[in-house]
Amino acid sequence: xxxxxxxxxxxxxxxxxxxxxxxxxxxxxxxxxxxxxxxxxxxxxxxxxxxxxxxxxxxxxxxxxxxxxxxxxxxxxxxxxxxxxxxxxxxxxxxxxxxxxxxxxxxxxxxxxxxxxxxxxxxxxxxxxxxxxxxxxxxxxxxxxxxxxxxxxxxxxxxxxxxxxxxxxxxxxxxxxxxxxxxxxxxxxxxxxxxxxxxxxxxxxxxxxxxxxxxxxxxxxxxxxxxxxxxxxxxxxxxxxxxxxxxxxxxxxxxxxxxxxxxxxxxxxxxxxxxxxxxxxxxxxxxxxxxxxxxxxxxxxxxxxxxxxxxxxxxxxxxxxxxxxxxxxxxxxxxxxxxxxx
Amino acid sequence: xxxxxxxxxxxxxxxxxxxxxxxxxxxxxxxxxxxxxxxxxxxxxxxxxxxxxxxxxxxxxxxxxxxxxxxxxxxxxxxxxxxxxxxxxxxxxxxxxxxxxxxxxxxxxxxxxxxxxxxxxxxxxxxxxxxxxxxxxxxxxxxxxxxxxxxxxxxxxxxxxxxxxxxxxxxxxxxxxxxxxxxxxxxxxxxxxxxxxxxxxxxxxxxxxxxxxxxxxxxxxxxxxxxxxxxxxxxxxxxxxxxxxxxxxxxxxxxxxxxxxxxxxxxxxxxxxxxxxxxxxxxxxxxxxxxxxxxxxxxxxxxxxxxxxxxxxxxxxxxxxxxxxxxxxxxxxxxxxxxxxx
Numbered sequence: 175x176x177x178x179x180x181x182x183x184x185x186x187x188x189x190x191x192x193x194x195x196x197x198x199x200x201x202x203x204x205x206x207x208x209x210x211x212x213x214x215x216x217x218x219x220x221x222x223x224x225x226x227x228x229x230x231x232x233x234x235x236x237x238x239x240x241x242x243x244x245x246x247x248x249x250x251x252x253x254x255x256x257x258x259x260x261x262x263x264x265x266x267x268x269x270x271x272x273x274x275x276x277x278x279x280x281x282x283x284x285x286x287x288x289x290x291x292x293x294x295x296x297x298x299x300x301x302x303x304x305x306x307x308x309x310x311x312x313x314x315x316x317x318x319x320x321x322x323x324x325x326x327x328x329x330x331x332x333x334x335x336x337x338x339x340x341x342x343x344x345x346x347x348x349x350x351x352x353x354x355x356x357x358x359x360x361x362x363x364x365x366x367x368x369x370x371x372x373x374x375x376x377x378x379x380x381x382x383x384x385x386x387x388x389x390x391x392x393x394x395x396x397x398x399x400x401x402x403x404x405x406x407x408x409x410x411x412x413x414x415x416x417x418x419x420x421x422x423x424x425x426x427x428x429x430x431x432x433x434x435x436x437x438x439x440x441x442x443x444x445x446x447x448x449x450x451x452x453x454x455x456x457x458x459x460x461x462x463x464x465x466x467x468x469x470x471x472x473x474x475x476x477x478x479x480x481x482x483x484x485x486x487x488x489x490x491x492x493x494x495x496x497x498x499x500x501x502x503x504x505x506x507x508x509x510x511x512x513x514x515x516x
Numbered sequence: 517x518x519x520x521x522x523x524x525x526x527x528x529x530x531x532x533x534x535x536x537x538x539x540x541x542x543x544x545x546x547x548x549x550x551x552x553x554x555x556x557x558x559x560x561x562x563x564x565x566x567x568x569x570x571x572x573x574x575x576x577x578x579x580x581x582x583x584x585x586x587x588x589x590x591x592x593x594x595x596x597x598x599x600x601x602x603x604x605x606x607x608x609x610x611x612x613x614x615x616x617x618x619x620x621x622x623x624x625x626x627x628x629x630x631x632x633x634x635x636x637x638x639x640x641x642x643x644x645x646x647x648x649x650x651x652x653x654x655x656x657x658x659x660x661x662x663x664x665x666x667x668x669x670x671x672x673x674x675x676x677x678x679x680x681x682x683x684x685x686x687x688x689x690x691x692x693x694x695x696x697x698x699x700x701x702x703x704x705x706x707x708x709x710x711x712x713x714x715x716x717x718x719x720x721x722x723x724x725x726x727x728x729x730x731x732x733x734x735x736x737x738x739x740x741x742x743x744x745x746x747x748x749x750x751x752x753x754x755x756x757x758x759x760x761x762x763x764x765x766x767x768x769x770x771x772x773x774x775x776x777x778x779x780x781x782x783x784x785x786x787x788x789x790x791x792x793x794x795x796x797x798x799x800x801x802x803x804x805x806x807x808x809x810x811x812x813x814x815x816x817x818x819x820x821x822x823x824x825x826x827x828x829x830x831x832x833x834x835x836x837x838x839x840x841x842x843x844x845x846x847x848x849x850x851x852x853x854x855x856x857x858x
Binding site: 241330405409424425426427428435436437438439440441442443445446447448449450451452453454455456459464 | 582583747751765767768769772774777778779780781782783784785786787788789790791792793794796797798801
């Protein structure tokens with residue numbers, strides 16, 4: 175008889191509109207067989223770390239035909255995570271493998287169509303595979319090197335700069351010899367940007383009455399590259415400050431995700447007058463570069479040339495509040511939830 | 517003694533805010549010597565055709581550091597035109613040459629730092645050098661072939677489609693084997709698009725209560741390429757209907773030029789979800805391609821494979837009203853003012 179265990183889960187109560195609340199989710203406990211049905215192609219995962227990411231907000235809404243699938247009310251939240259394979263009927267994975275990719279917000283997940291990467295490098299923190307070595311890392315890598323067309327000496331601005339993606343984009347830009355400025359929403363984050371990640375400058379957007387003036391202060395000659403994570407008013411201010419032939423890589427617009435209607439952006443005519451390329455991208459189009467990315471970043475991590483700051487919450491029970499905190503910017507660094515000891 | 521002649525001129529009265537009026541300009545008459553000062557590098561032009569173009573609206577405003585120089589109140593309007601050289605101290609031009617480029621809204625212009633192209637092909641209407649063979653033609657060519665990255669069979673949408681640039685973009689797209697739809701603001705223009713320029717479909721945006729619905733009707737599978745001439749609400753509707761990896765070439769936003777504050781565009785998050793590249797451009801960056809462009813387009817004109825519709829106003833006196841008409845869409849086709857017989 176296969177072993178049955180209790181399985182704590184984080185369930186979405188119902189679709190969310192406006193700002194999500196902790197009570198939009200609830201904890202439950204079911205039981206699960208620690209065995210994959212024979213011939214099913216599935217894997218049985220023990221979840222170790224779960225990732226809180228901004229793109230999860232749109233998944234809480236009932237949108238058809240979106241780029242992400244909506245969560246299903248009454249079912250566990252799903253997201254990126256790091257896990258250990260307990261059982262496998264899939265030829266690509268075997269018991270004991272460490273993996274990262276899509277899993278459930280629960281202690282154990284039966285994944286029937288695995289979208290998982292096998293973890294090869296285990297001499298780095300395993301939680302890094304929710305961040306620097308996972309989806310956010312690949313997002314920063316693809317967004318900066320593939321979309322921004324960066325050149326040495328260029329002036330780079332990053333919003334939400336201390337987040338899972340922003341902190342890496344800034345360090346990539348510094349490695350290339352760019353002038354790098356980031357914005358974030360607290361003194362702690364600004365300190366991190368300047369003292370830990372080596373940004374040239376950083377500012378707290380909440381303390382700037384006029385974002386246009388703030389950008390002019392840090393970019394008197396204008397911005398070559400804007401790595402866009404927030405949208406709305408910041409984008410409007412950036413458009414006023416772009417240099418000729420500048421580039422805007424649109425990674426996300428977290429300031430807009432909880433609004434029923436996104437704010438209007440008024441200064442798009444500057445795309446013409448400054449001949450700016452503004453390009454949206456999704457990391458899913460770039461995973462073929464993952465091996466190349468690892469080859470680049472693993473040595474940089476080991477040599478301490480690139481650092482990564484995580485905000486680690488403890489226990490699955492903390493997951494709902496932790497996810498909500500992401501949208502008020504409570505996290506400092508990449509938000510992770512530790513579910514079980516390695 | 518050099519010949520002195522009377523020189524009628526169109527003068528900008530003062531900077532304009534909001535919708536420009538005919539009375540923002542006035543006619544005057546000065547006198548001019550039909551001779552270029554010795555050693556001045558200048559040319560003396562007799563203006564034959566003057567071009568009315570949307571970019572002239574921002575020039576009526578006092579903006580510093582813009583991509584175009586503001587007109588000077590009390591001085592003649594300037595713009596693209598076709599002219600004959602009456603006298604030259606410039607080694608590149610000689611008496612009798614036909615030229616196109618920047619000139620004044622007057623009968624005769626002394627141009628001290630000529631930005632002029634010599635006209636080589638005279639077996640086409642000379643007025644074409646204000647349109648299909650001039651700045652608008654190069655704009656359509658560079659915008660479509662260099663910015664849109666078009667491929668055979670793609671779905672192309674063009675706003676202000678019967679204008680100086682739009683009518684050409686549509687014909688270029690048809691030559692490449694694209695499905696082409698245009699929007700414009702009157703029945704006459706829609707007829708032109710469908711029956712003269714060979715667009716697959718066309719619609720009158722003024723008769724569509726819901727632009728999103730209109731676009732869904734003509735692009736059930738979505739839009740690969742949007743050639744943006746208008747901005748505002750149309751752009752917002754287009755963003756909802758872009759295909760994955762679509763491209764938006766931003767040529768201009770004529771619907772916004774008379775507003776004190778441009779309308780807000782709300783749907784930019786679709787740049788991310790559909791991975792769309794939106795790129796502004798100015799024709800000035802592409803004039804090195806002008807010889808290649810002529811080589812392509814002259815045979816097409818002669819073989820009747822590309823046609824061009826002009827809206828010809830007669831006489832310099834008609835110029836102010838004609839320019840204003842551009843902003844209410846009164847012109848049908850490329851708006852030209854005939855100043856003097858060839």
